[in-house]
Amino acid sequence: MIQINTSMPFVGFIDSRQGGRKENQDSCGYVDTALGLLIVVCDGMGGGPGGKLASSLAVEAIIQSIQVCDPSVSRIEAVQQAVQQANRLLYIKVKENPHLKGMGTTAVLLLINEYSAVVAHVGDSRCYLFRGGRKVFRSFDHSLVFEMVKNKTLTEEQARLSSQSNVITRALGIQPEVEAEVAELAYEKGDRFMLCTDGIWGVFPEKMIVQIASQTKSPAGAVESLVIKVDEQGFASGGTHDNLTVTLIETTSNSIKKEKMSTKTRNILIGLSALCCISLAGNVIQLIQVPQEKTVVDESKVDQEYMDSVLDRRMKDALGKMEADFREKLDIINKKVEEKNFEELEKYVDESKHKMEIIDQLDKIIAQLEELKKMKEGTEKNKKLSQTKEEFEVLAPSLKEYGITENEKVTGVVSWLSNSIAQKDTDKSQGHYIAIIKKIDEYKDKIRKSE
Structure with a gap:
């Protein structure tokens, strides 16, 4: 686990582990930029070296794009451009190297400054926002089973346990164009943003993930607890579990942007x-x-004023x-x-x-x-x-x-x-x-x- 070194008013930690696989195909990175603190998490896929290559190239491309972006550009537009550039880079790489066919990656990123937090994702790597020990936001997976959740064919827990839970409907490097799903969020002091791959959220029911990530006293303790519990569960179940990556950011003040009433x-x-x-x-x-x-009263003493006063009282x-x-x-x-x-x-x-x-x-x-x-x-x-x-x-x-x-x-x-x-x-x-x-x-x- 490493602490995120930032000059901005946020406290954060990242951990990425191999799990039960031969190679860790997850990649993650962070950097302070003119647009805010940027954190990127990617989960690569593809045979041979393709998965790791895809995730690492995507992280580098997104970071570089945001770093050189004109500060006058809106952060939402900057994020979309960064995802598009990473997608084109991977798509061209596959075209030039046929042995990398099938290579791709998910991506989830957080660009946060004192005004607000911009989150974007492609695939099933997730962003959560926790407040007061509860989940107040979560990205919606681009996956086959989550389309079934959307159509109320499956519950979220059934989707998590489904044999098709790893079938994603959107990824970087597969098509010449891809659109990230982007949201701008207000935040409050003490809120926690969590980015993670399915190696984290796919192991336990979401209620347990939320409880550990949001209610553990310190963000460092939350990250450590999550990766240890996921690894323990994976090795206890045969030791073939997925790579796992999680980053947790805690805010130290309220954002300038205020949350609109839904x-x-x-x-x-x-x-x-x-x-x-x-x-x-x-x-x-x-x-x-x-x-x-x-009320018994002498009739001789009853007048309108008296009755009015009784009723008034x-x-x-x-x-x-x-x-x-x-x-x-x-x-x-x-x-x-x-x-x-x-x-x-x-x-x-x-x-x-x-x-x-x-x-x-x-x-x-x-x-x-x-x-x-x-x-x-x-x-x-x-x-x-x-x-x-x-x-x-x-x-x-x-x-x-x-x-x-x-x-x-x-x-x-x-x-x-x-x-x-x-x-x-x-x-x-x-x-x-x-x-x-x-x-x-x-x-x-x-x-x-x-x-």
Whole structure:
């Protein structure tokens, strides 16, 4: 393993190993240029000396092209030109030397400066971007199996394990022209960029690769851990495993370029805002519909001003509580947006929707209880009572997800509804229903406040 020697604000390491093969046909290189720190990784292919020759020539050609490139040229254009030059060099080499027929190479490169990172690839050598211990970007392989992944014929794990996983659809040196897939990425302090050949990513499920590369404390430790584990697995499986090359770069500041909000993220935020508004509207409707506690007042003292003050106070208290709940939701949303924790944001949307669905069902049960409280004793009341009890029993397992267990009298609500007093239409039965409604309101509050 070697440390990348750069004057730019990045820390990086590279390691390349032979694996179980007779020769290491992977090549890699790096250099500081006027356009940024350039790192190139190539995985050669072809019989005899062709694979190693192809990868080493491609690395040299790409580096040289970027080094002499006019600084006024956009970095995306510079990268495309460099890949084209390397491709033409290899293509001509094969034409001039028939014994090199079939020679070619993949390529993945990173050109990073203080403004942004430009990544490009041809074939199945990959670039990853990790942030906060998670994968936030990965290049898409130019391979037969990844076309099947794209068409949803295979999962990515099935593609990795497929016997055709080494069949690539794009490479340098095979056709007179080739187009690199290029992306410009913003980055944040502490982000990690990883370039690697399939000898790294093809050995373990991606989840494990991501965990080692992104969560190991130091970039040097991550590189060392990856190559050791891959080699150990390869030798344990017969010692015929592929060459393996990996480079890891860690940033020390935020890029000048800022990340644009994706359509998916924007839709998540719109959904969250809608959830907050629906929740607020639901609370207002509930405030209007649910009867308030009776206040006994001497009729001679009742005037409009007094009634207005009572209603105003109750309304302000209720709206204050709703506003606090609304602001709490927005604070959570803002925090996750600032952290760019979009997976957690999406999870929060799903959980919020689930909570609202349960609370909505509880509200329907409360509405039925309000009706039952007013109904006269008889067959109709018994029928509706039985229906309400069944609906609550169906809902009970969902309540347990929020820590509302039998110890908190979930079954108590059912038993209260089964009590003969629930069938009556006396003052005592009305008090019985009020107690049940109060208990269900407590469940709703607990669900709202759950993490």
